[in-house]
Amino acid sequence: MLIHELTADECRAVLGRASYGRLGCARLDQPYVVPFIFQLDPSGTCVYSFSTVGQKIDWMRDNPKVCVEVDEMVDQYNWTSVLAVGRYEEISDARRDDDLRRQATVLFQHRSNWWFPALGKLASGEEHHATVVYRILIDRLSGRRAARAK
């Protein structure tokens, strides 16, 4: 098996076709990782997502250093993995964020079904809090692809 490093363009292609990935955040050196849905901005410089307020949002507000991981696992000899290291940026309701909110809405409409999981009703009856729209500004991309040696 050979493992190739991916170029930044190849990493963006993986992020662009992913239906979901994992978001990593950290507080006091404790990492926290959760699956999340996102949409890559056509510019390739950031991904947009949304979430109800909870641990993930609390932690990212405290420490904006985050990462986004996506992997495609065909089998143990054929897999791709991409990591985007970046910064959390919340998109507010303020007028200065109008353009960003509009952009996020356009992107989310491409996968309207995906809205629902993040907003699912908790079986415990606990009410969800407000929904937050945010983006991750990508600072560094890296990725690897494995394939059988010829």
Place this chain on the structure above:
Amino acid sequence: MLIHELTADECRAVLGRASYGRLGCARLDQPYVVPFIFQLDPSGTCVYSFSTVGQKIDWMRDNPKVCVEVDEMVDQYNWTSVLAVGRYEEISDARRDDDLRRQATVLFQHRSNWWFPALGKLASGEEHHATVVYRILIDRLSGRRAARAK
């Protein structure tokens, strides 16, 4: 869609049948997430894995606070996600670690095919460094399962 919290036993069942997951570590509040293979110990108290030395091992040696994430995504309405928060512990070649190394070896033999990806040859020709065997001692388990509302 209803979202249920999983019990610790249900979380362990998900970890036990997973063929791989993601390992989260952090340094200077920067999270880092990579796919990895692991095997849950039958006691349910830790998972075993191995890796060539690189960023992941360097970071976990510096900061043993880590987490293990596993998700099972059937579709947007049917998914399960588990997070194990724990501590990195390296298994040395010293005699005091004989029992742990033996236990790890027995567990890895159940999925011998999985040995190879972590040891794949880099296409760049760069040589891999030594292989490290380690375990993650699980401190906290949490998980959620989503299903269509009846």
